[in-house]
Amino acid sequence: MRSGSSPARSTAGSAGSGLILSVASPTLHLLLALLEATSVFMVLFYLLGRFPAFDPRSGVWTPTTWLLLWAFLSTVSILGSYLGIRLPGGVIGNSRAVASILAGLLGGPWLGLAVGGTAGLHRLTLGGFTALSGAIATTSEGLIAGLVSRRFRRDSGGSWLPDWRVAALVTAAGETMHMGIVILVSRPVADSVAAVEVIGPPMIVANSIAAAIWTLLMRDRLQLLDQVAATSSTRALRVAERTLGILGRGFGSETAPEVARIILEETGAGAVAITDRTTVLAFEGIGGDHHRAGGPIVSPLSRRAIERRELVFADGVHEHFVCPLSPACRLDAVLVAPLVVDGSIVGTVQLYEPRDRRFRSVNRSLGEGLAGLLSSQLLAARYEEAKGLLTRQELKLVQAQVNPHFLFNALNTVAAVLRADPERARALLLHLAAFFRKNLKRPAELATLREELEHVGAYLEIERARFADRLRIETEVDPALLDLRLPAFTLQPLVENAFKHGLAQLLRPGTARIRARRSGPDALIEIEDDAGAYVEPVGGEGLGMRLVDKRIKNLLGAEFGVAVSCVPGELTRVTVRVPLPGGRA
Amino acid sequence: MIRALVVDDEVHAREELAALLAETGAVEVVGACANAVEAIPALRRLRPDVLFLDVQMPAVSGFELLGMLDAAELPRVVFVTAHDAFALRAFEENAVDYLLKPVEPARLRRTIDRLRQGPGGPLPAALAAPPLRRVPCLGARAIRLVDVAEIESVRSSEAGVHVITAAGEHFTELTLRVLEERAGLLRVHKQHLVNVERVMEIELGGEEGATVRTRSGRAVPVSRRFLPGLKQRLGI
Numbered sequence: 001m002r003s004g005s006s007p008a009r010s011t012a013g014s015a016g017s018g019l020i021l022s023v024a025s026p027t028l029h030l031l032l033a034l035l036e037a038t039s040v041f042m043v044l045f046y047l048l049g050r051f052p053a054f055d056p057r058s059g060v061w062t063p064t065t066w067l068l069l070w071a072f073l074s075t076v077s078i079l080g081s082y083l084g085i086r087l088p089g090g091v092i093g094n095s096r097a098v099a100s101i102l103a104g105l106l107g108g109p110w111l112g113l114a115v116g117g118t119a120g121l122h123r124l125t126l127g128g129f130t131a132l133s134g135a136i137a138t139t140s141e142g143l144i145a146g147l148v149s150r151r152f153r154r155d156s157g158g159s160w161l162p163d164w165r166v167a168a169l170v171t172a173a174g175e176t177m178h179m180g181i182v183i184l185v186s187r188p189v190a191d192s193v194a195a196v197e198v199i200g201p202p203m204i205v206a207n208s209i210a211a212a213i214w215t216l217l218m219r220d221r222l223q224l225l226d227q228v229a230a231t232s233s234t235r236a237l238r239v240a241e242r243t244l245g246i247l248g249r250g251f252g253s254e255t256a257p258e259v260a261r262i263i264l265e266e267t268g269a270g271a272v273a274i275t276d277r278t279t280v281l282a283f284e285g286i287g288g289d290h291h292r293a294g295g296p297i298v299s300p301l302s303r304r305a306i307e308r309r310e311l312v313f314a315d316g317v318h319e320h321f322v323c324p325l326s327p328a329c330r331l332d333a334v335l336v337a338p339l340v341v342d343g344s345i346v347g348t349v350q351l352y353e354p355r356d357r358r359f360r361s362v363n364r365s366l367g368e369g370l371a372g373l374l375s376s377q378l379l380a381a382r383y384e385e386a387k388g389l390l391t392r393q394e395l396k397l398v399q400a401q402v403n404p405h406f407l408f409n410a411l412n413t414v415a416a417v418l419r420a421d422p423e424r425a426r427a428l429l430l431h432l433a434a435f436f437r438k439n440l441k442r443p444a445e446l447a448t449l450r451e452e453l454e455h456v457g458a459y460l461e462i463e464r465a466r467f468a469d470r471l472r473i474e475t476e477v478d479p480a481l482l483d484l485r486l487p488a489f490t491l492q493p494l495v496e497n498a499f500k501h502g503l504a505q506l507l508r509p510g511t512a513r514i515r516a517r518r519s520g521p522d523a524l525i526e527i528e529d530d531a532g533a534y535v536e537p538v539g540g541e542g543l544g545m546r547l548v549d550k551r552i553k554n555l556l557g558a559e560f561g562v563a564v565s566c567v568p569g570e571l572t573r574v575t576v577r578v579p580l581p582g583g584r585a
Numbered sequence: 586m587i588r589a590l591v592v593d594d595e596v597h598a599r600e601e602l603a604a605l606l607a608e609t610g611a612v613e614v615v616g617a618c619a620n621a622v623e624a625i626p627a628l629r630r631l632r633p634d635v636l637f638l639d640v641q642m643p644a645v646s647g648f649e650l651l652g653m654l655d656a657a658e659l660p661r662v663v664f665v666t667a668h669d670a671f672a673l674r675a676f677e678e679n680a681v682d683y684l685l686k687p688v689e690p691a692r693l694r695r696t697i698d699r700l701r702q703g704p705g706g707p708l709p710a711a712l713a714a715p716p717l718r719r720v721p722c723l724g725a726r727a728i729r730l731v732d733v734a735e736i737e738s739v740r741s742s743e744a745g746v747h748v749i750t751a752a753g754e755h756f757t758e759l760t761l762r763v764l765e766e767r768a769g770l771l772r773v774h775k776q777h778l779v780n781v782e783r784v785m786e787i788e789l790g791g792e793e794g795a796t797v798r799t800r801s802g803r804a805v806p807v808s809r810r811f812l813p814g815l816k817q818r819l820g821i
Contacts, residue, residue: 507643
């Protein structure tokens with residue numbers, strides 16, 4: 001007996017007194033010792049629960065996780081041998097079985113076998129006449145627990161978590177079998193029976209309790225994880241629901257404050273900001289006095305997120321947010337998540353916390369998720385817009401192709417002119433044909449001003465014939481601009497508007513003017529009528545002009561487009577601004 | 586011969602229809618107008634049997650014109666239009682005769698046959714009486730469309746009907762009866778209408794019955810006969 005270096009503690013006063021012991025006192029003693037071991041296990045298990053790669057729900061782990069689990073559980077199992085009590089003859093009342101059984105229940109037969117086998121092999125090194133039986137028992141218990149777990153998993157479709165009752169029953173059965181093995185394997189039988197009488201009841205009871213508590217702890221831990229996940233996903237869903245309609249209206253300084261306010265409410269963060277690529281669109285919460293919407297992005301953290309298109313997190317511990325605007329700013333931690341639509345960055349969502357508050361990990365993951373969510377909402381909105389634009393554009397084109405009122409009036413005019421002046425009627429028919437032929441053409445993206453004026457010219461010839469002495473047309477085009485490029489079908493709808501809503505409503509004669517001139521780096525094309533009847537369009541009206549404006553902006557840039565000015569009763573002027581070739585760097 | 590007035594804002598359209606009507610040999614075109622405002626006095630002066638009326642015209646549409654005319658002075662109406670989806674449906678539903686531009690001679694002959702069969706019934710209410718919102722008035726140089734809401738009162742005299750606003754008086758071709766029935770103005774005297782919205786006070790007494798003072802301070806006489814109606818409208 002190596003009492004000095006004994007692997008297990010010796011029962012006080014039992015050394016050397018042989019196997020004949022009063023049963024009650026060592027049994028009670030052993031029971032207490034095993035329960036003590038259980039509390040050590042609790043601490044270890046708590047640590048296991050903190051191990052992030054180990055999520056017992058999945059059962060799908062990386063090889064590293066498997067290895068770590070094996071190492072950890074084997075260590076705990078071996079520890080079970082040391083935390084037991086060594087009885088005379090090398091018998092150890094122990095809690096080795098608990099970790100092995102748990103290994104089986106969590107990871108299935110292979111992990112159970114590996115952990116049980118490891119702890120069993122180790123048990124062999126500790127010696128004693130029950131060493132072999134103990135080793136066999138622990139190995140079998142791990143394997144059996146694994147088989148039980150596999151059975152339950154199969155029945156429940158894979159996602160099975162050990163229940164405390166199952167753990168207790170398996171352990172009780174396993175330890176009972178352990179005792180059977182001791183009696184069967186260890187010799188002399190009398191000693192085995194005596195040993196079992198001492199260690200049997202405490203091991204069966206204490207270890208079953210330990211296994212049950214382990215599983216309960218694990219379930220609690222999982223429930224906590226679930227709750228955290230549930231709150232953050234509920235919040236994300238609420239944000240999604242509340243922002244959906246808003247972002248459908250577009251992404252800009254009108255919608256961003258509403259979205260920022262919603263995120264602030266739902267996350268409870270210190271402050272929330274939304275930016276585009278250059279400007280702060282909205283800032284809500286702490287520091288709103290000096291962080292103002294409309295200002296440029298100055299924080300290097302935000303710039304980094306935009307330039308590298310990556311999530312930037314300054315936790316306020318290792319890295320701090322330093323407010324570039326005010327030294328008195330309380331904000332200290334920030335999460336900057338980029339908003340990416342169609343592969344290009346359109347802005348950021350930023351969550352801030354002040355110096356005296358911790359950046360909650362829930363908000364960190366929520367912030368990341370929100371950026372993805374808002375990005376997809378923006379993508380959806382952009383898609384909807386494009387789809388709408390396409391439909392309306394095509395609709396408009398169809399209308400342009402067959403404007404029945406114009407067509408039949410033109411034909412009626414031709415019929416009338418034919419009586420007195422067949423040559424003129426013939427010319428009118430050719431103009432009409434030219435106009436409709438140009439309308440039928442699929443619009444190439446860009447046309448020259450010359451082509452646009454030809455299209456409009458055919459239309460004007462017919463209107464001139466229809467309105468006769470009621471209409472004057474003045475054209476004044478800088479010939480140098482004839483090769484200017486602008487979206488096809490730009491002028492025709494605007495000229496048609498000037499007639500339909502302006503000149504055709506006049507009781508007196510009217511004048512239409514079409515001018516094209518340079519203005520600095522741009523070219524201006526003006527369409528004027530002296531009816532001055534323009535009214536701000538309501539609802540679905542004014543589609544033609546809006547469409548022209550949108551196409552110019554899409555094709556040539558946001559600084560170009562259509563503008564209207566009106567002096568009621570005197571003048572409506574529609575101005576088209578497009579870039580001169582090489583006019584703007 | 587059927588006497589016809591043609592109203593269309595396009596000179597070629599007027600000429601073409603006149604030519605087609607002449608070709609039928611059954612119609613005499615007694616006049617042609619370039620817009621609805623010109624048509625009102627012309628109708629009164631020429632008393633045609635039938636009015637060929639374009640729908641889309643500047644300032645006052647063909648439909649609006651019908652709302653400005655006394656049913657008594659209204660001849661039979663044939664609408665002439667190039668294309669107007671809403672109008673076409675209204676015509677079909679109301680069985681009013683209409684022609685499409687360019688007009689087919691065969692289709693025109695059917696219209697003439699129908700006109701010959703005798704006087705048609707009154708125009709369906711849906712087409713005949715849209716409420717009047719603007720009153721065409723003749724100014725020194727131009728035609729003005731005066732909003733009904735701006736009108737304070739209307740008076741008729743030997744010279745004709747005058748619409749009175751805060752800014753001044755305008756002559757109109759519309760009759761007192763049309764303005765009373767279609768524009769919602771209240772008759773307070775044989776020769777006067779008043780816009781109840783524009784009444785500021787009523788002075789009772791006097792031989793005539795009472796006097797209404799409008800917001801711009803003009804006096805409008807109220808005869809005894811119409812006083813109860815005015816009081817009722819004002820909720821007195």
